[in-house]
Amino acid sequence: MADAPARFKDLCLDARDHQTLADWWCVALGYVRRDEVEPPEDDWTRPSDWPVPIVDPSGAGPLMWIVPVPEPKIVKNRMHFDVIGDTNALLTLGATLIRPRDVDTTPNYAIEWDVLADPEGNEFCVFSPE
Structure with a gap:
């Protein structure tokens, strides 16, 4: 290869x-x-x-x-990163909840992560620890 x-x-x-x-x-x-x-x-x-x-x-x-x-930052990120973590702890640190898990407009599609933004608005996804 x-x-x-x-x-x-x-x-x-x-x-x-x-x-x-x-x-x-x-x-x-x-x-x-x-x-x-x-x-x-x-x-x-x-x-x-x-x-x-x-x-x-x-x-x-x-x-x-x-x-x-x-x-x-003005518009939505075209690229973001994913983290494994505690959404509530990140919110306490100053992140903002953009979209909670299980909320989507696509039928039959469950979202298993929260979308947050850091204090400057950069979006990132938070997955629960396994």
């Missing part, structure tokens, strides 16, 4: 307040800022206006970049 022309590398998420959103996702996912676990060489400090890399300290999850952008 031939090599694919691309492979998944990182996940990037746009944010107006990228520092605050990076902290929110760290709490929500149990992630940490990468610079905390892999300190830059020569006492270099990441400039505050640069994207913030966050990582799963166990190494299991993908690297996420929280990227500063000047504009607010």
